[in-house]
Amino acid sequence: MVYMTSNKIYTGLLIGFVVIVALVAGFFAFNNYIYNEKQAYTAADYKNAEYVIDGKRVRLVNGISEVAVADSASKITTRYFGNEVRKDLNDDGKEDVVFLLTQTTGGSGTFYYVVAALDTESGFSGSAGVLLGDRIAPQTTESGPGKSVIVNYVDRKPTDSFVVRPSIGKSLRLILDIPSMQFGEVAQDFEGEADPARMSLEMKTWVWVDALYNDERRVTPKKAEVFTITFKANGTFSATTDCNSLSGKYAREQGSITFDPIASTEMYCEGSQETVFADLIRNTSAFHFTSKGQLIFDLKFDSGNVTFR
Numbered sequence: 001m002v003y004m005t006s007n008k009i010y011t012g013l014l015i016g017f018v019v020i021v022a023l024v025a026g027f028f029a030f031n032n033y034i035y036n037e038k039q040a041y042t043a044a045d046y047k048n049a050e051y052v053i054d055g056k057r058v059r060l061v062n063g064i065s066e067v068a069v070a071d072s073a074s075k076i077t078t079r080y081f082g083n084e085v086r087k088d089l090n091d092d093g094k095e096d097v098v099f100l101l102t103q104t105t106g107g108s109g110t111f112y113y114v115v116a117a118l119d120t121e122s123g124f125s126g127s128a129g130v131l132l133g134d135r136i137a138p139q140t141t142e143s144g145p146g147k148s149v150i151v152n153y154v155d156r157k158p159t160d161s162f163v164v165r166p167s168i169g170k171s172l173r174l175i176l177d178i179p180s181m182q183f184g185e186v187a188q189d190f191e192g193e194a195d196p197a198r199m200s201l202e203m204k205t206w207v208w209v210d211a212l213y214n215d216e217r218r219v220t221p222k223k224a225e226v227f228t229i230t231f232k233a234n235g236t237f238s239a240t241t242d243c244n245s246l247s248g249k250y251a252r253e254q255g256s257i258t259f260d261p262i263a264s265t266e267m268y269c270e271g272s273q274e275t276v277f278a279d280l281i282r283n284t285s286a287f288h289f290t291s292k293g294q295l296i297f298d299l300k301f302d303s304g305n306v307t308f309r
Helices: 002-043 274-282
Strands: 050-053 056-059 064-068 075-087 096-104 111-120 123-126 130-134 137-143 149-155 168-177 182-185 206-213 228-231 236-240 245-253 256-264 284-289 295-299 304-308
Touching (some): 050 123, 075 149, 111 149, 130 168, 168 284, 206 274, 274 284
Parallel strands (some): 075 137
Antiparallel strands (some): 050 056, 064 075, 111 130, 137 149, 149 168, 228 236, 295 304
């Protein structure tokens, strides 16, 4: 009988131990799951934050807000567009996010706004938006000097109708005022300021900086300064790469440009980006200049843009 009692005690202890181990394992597994879910949620939380657009609060849910217009079948739709740049805007050691939103109100207009989202301990806090314009052509958003960001886009002349393709390159330099969560515009006296109306293709040899696609892929030259393009007034161009040289003819009309044909020398260079560069030129459909002194190629089908300086 003593043996049986001891055996029962042993068995009970063993079962208890197994239950405790299972509970502990379950506790850690559950916490790990919650942690991972929180991390995944936090990483995209700026698409679920609240922003102020034209004085009205707009809360995004998965990057979209739809609000019905009273006494109308129309909706005000605010949507995440992209063109993100990440930068610590308030010196807390965390990367904040600046990006573009679009808003439609039921008419033909599509209005573009710049907003910021601060990464705080309690989640992302959204700013007031800065209106860029109606049916503009966004280009890039980049980190500027100090705490500033620079938004590059293409607009129309004040006298142009909306059927005219945007052709005037603009750059807006902004700094976020943290207490008010509003952007302030910085006068464009930063290095590289230029007058796009006085710039021309033939004014200099242009050096390739990067190519930015609409799916947010960015391609940069592995060898800086070697990819260039030079235009001549007679309708011909020449280009240098990390391997061969290119040449051919170009035709332009009111901001549109085409290249045909394009010839190349035929030396083989392993790992060369020459094909990438040549394809960018072939796929260019339009160009414009920015107030930073840049030449921008717009790729066909609005698939991206190429920057030269």
